[in-house]
Amino acid sequence: MEYSELEKIRLQKVEKIRAAGGEPYPTRANLTHTLKQAVELFEEFEKKGTSSPLEVTLAGRIRSLRAMGKLIFSHIEDSTGRVQLMLRVNEMGEEQLNQFKEDFDIGDFVEAHGVMIRTRTGEISLQATKFRMLAKAITPLPAAKDEIVDGKVVRHAVLADPEVRYRQRYADLAVNDDVRQVFRIRAATTRSLREFLDSRGFLEVETPILQPIYGGAAARPFITHHNQLKQDLYLRISFELYLKRLLVGMLDRVYEIGRDFRNEGVSFKHNPEFTQLEFYWAYADYLKVMDLTEEMLRHVSHDVLGTTQITFNGHEIDFGKPWRRVELRQGLLDATGIDIDQHLEDEALEEAMREKGLKPKPGLSRGKLIDALIGDYLEPNFIQPTFLYDYPRDISPLAKSKPGNPAVVERFEGFVGGMELCNAFTELNDPLDQEARFLEMGRAYEADDEERHPMDDDYLRAMRYGMPPNGGFGMGIDRLVMLLTDRRSIREVILFPHLREREE
């Protein structure tokens, strides 16, 4: 371990504290209030006009230090707020005051005892009579300084390098309060979703992350191995097939919030592991799920932000209004002039796209071509909340066909801010049809072994016992948090996003 010059100076201070009989890392703190509590309590005292002083012991991390001879001002911070410390020679004598000046640095955790006062400039402060080191920092925090100009916080020298911020998230969080706020909102989001679903009779469950057969989505899995069982296992790519087994078991409304793992490329909206909400709702269909989705997002946004209006990427987005509903066929017809109902074969659609001057990748299935059209011509334009509904059957092997139209399934995807947020369908519950779909998928992926959609015999057996008709729903929580916090990258809403391994 190589220490920098700055770190060596601080290590010397640790030695100095110990040599003087002090302890730079005491085992216990003895605070009486959080910083926010102390400020609020003092304000109450002032209102009541009591003459007795408010005596407190506070603890926090030193964020600023202004020493001027026989008087020191310093701000300490905890997760609830900030309080200014005022240390004067009058209260503690010169020796104590000098000790603070010599031993304490920005970044150290400190405990201070004294009375709450207002300074001449009106700032509520702790006038300390005693102080104690709680934890000495060796490495200086990457400086982030705030200046208050006309009541507005102006930030200086903010830690901004994304690599340092993600690899050393602790330092990022320590100096950037807005980053802490993102994760408070994230916690509030999952709390609100749970509360919403619980109150509607949904049961939260946990299903296997390690699975002998993966399924429920089209993605490549991570593979791992159980030594004692001598068995390869997959990290789940979705919860779908397990949650639907529970409907067979008479758990009528179930949901799970948890981690999915997909062995795919990373981007501003893709992380190898991400958090998903899925719910399955017996006796419902995709139309009921659409209504519940609108209600759920209105509820969450209001719960978390106090408003249904959000700003994302410069757009004002309103979760309060009913979502726009666009039929997939009509949407593509309007956007590209291509009527997918007129081109039911792979080659015919590919040819039609070519005629319109588009350049489809050759050899794709009709469903994949349509998927590509959605991504290019519809998704980026769905800024306000929009349901796109009625999808082609061949890219939706777990969704139920629309009565009277075998090429189309009852499926919708929800888009917000030009980004896919959720995906839902009237779930296929016909075991014979499901078996046929698995076989179709097997054929479709024959050429590419890695993306093979494996047959899940146990899932089919469950369905043969009888599965109630139901609507299912999946939503990327990370993307929802991106929307609620106006962050353009998924890495901003994941505490420790995956980065390439680096030699130190």
Added chain:
RNA sequence: GGCCCAUUAGCUCAACUGGCAGAGCAGCUGACUCUUAAUCAGCGUGUUACAGGUUCGAGUCCUGUAUGGGUCACCA
């Protein structure tokens, strides 16, 4: 994986067509009893991401590598 851009002090950033690597903050020394990016005086802390190359001379030009960001491909 392809292409484009970036990497300079602990942090934020400068450095012209190649010519002695330097500012603010933090840090160190001193002054200062109501400051709040405190102020004032002094001190410059560096393998310019890494490895080579061209050149009298490279932070700057060339090649390669690493990491990050963007974009395309793949995907959700």
